[in-house]
Amino acid sequence: MSYQLSAIVADADLLREETRELDHAVLAELRQDFALLPVTPQLVQELTGTPPDYAIDEPDPEHPFTLVLSPALTGVLARWAQRGPLAYVEAEFAGGAGHQAAAVWMGGALTWGPRFDATFDGPRPDWPINAALVELGAEPGQWIDPFAELGLHVERSTDGWLAHGRRGLSADYWDELVEDRQ
Template sequence: MSYQLSAIVADVELLGEQTTDLDHAVLAALRQDFALLPVTPQLVEELTGARPDFVPGPPTPEHPFHLVFSPALSDLLARWSRHAPVAYLEAEFAGGGRRQAAVVWLDGAVSWGPCSDTALDGPRAGWPINAALARIGAEPGRWIDPFAELGLHQAGSNEGWLAQGRRRLSADYWDELAEEWEYRQNAAEQQPRRPRSVGDWGIS
């Protein structure tokens, strides 16, 4: 299966306060009181007053994101980060290729990144999204890494996150469905409930 993400992740109260009057902002709930804001062309235009630009061709170490960060967008996220850390995350898994990139703002400036990785063959803690989530305060839990701990495996695209946000689904909604299905499958053996494995980012 493919996976695509272009989103801002930060404290749910911060994102709620900053986007409450925006027509194109849809917040999706994550665990640990975080929220995900899918970044769409319409949202960028509403935030900055200009249509976004995108890197032609594959991202590079010099330009790690598909989205080109205009000064207006960078300044906006820097201002948000004066209240709580803010991360911008991109990921793409398709056709055997894998890519992640992330950057974190804190106290009004970039505090980490941008960092990108197209191999993802090192320890999971060092993968860009996991590293960024740890820097904005994600805490370890029962899941394999911060990506899964916050629930970023729950939707496979920005469209999925928009749908989840509009339906106001909790971060545990899909986990509860998966656990119920597994419980029914294993009822005859009386096996205890347990969280579904997310495999490699929950898309395998």
């Protein structure tokens, strides 16, 4: 089973305010008043005025993201982060192998990361996306880690999150379906 994600995660109100006039922004509701903004080529073009650039080589600790975070894009993230913390997260897995990376902006600047992991031999809280979500203020709960607690496991791809957001579903959607069937 594969998983692929390229997204911005932040307080839902912050993302709603910053994206309200964008044509290519689709917000997906997460738990704990967070939202996820799938990062698509169309969104990057709308935010920066130029098409996105992607790394040719596989991500690694020195170049953790597939999407090249241009100065124009990081400028947008820094501007948004003046209103509250936000994270850019990427993950890609297939057949149990893969990687994830994350970075956090607060107060208008990159303050954490980017961090990258492809081995996942350390504790779950130290995995890049989990650690970034804690930096944003995610609280522990009934789920195994912040990734699941906020609901990032609900969809398997950036496209899935686009559909999720367009349908106005919550991160609890699948749990509610299971409860209804029981």
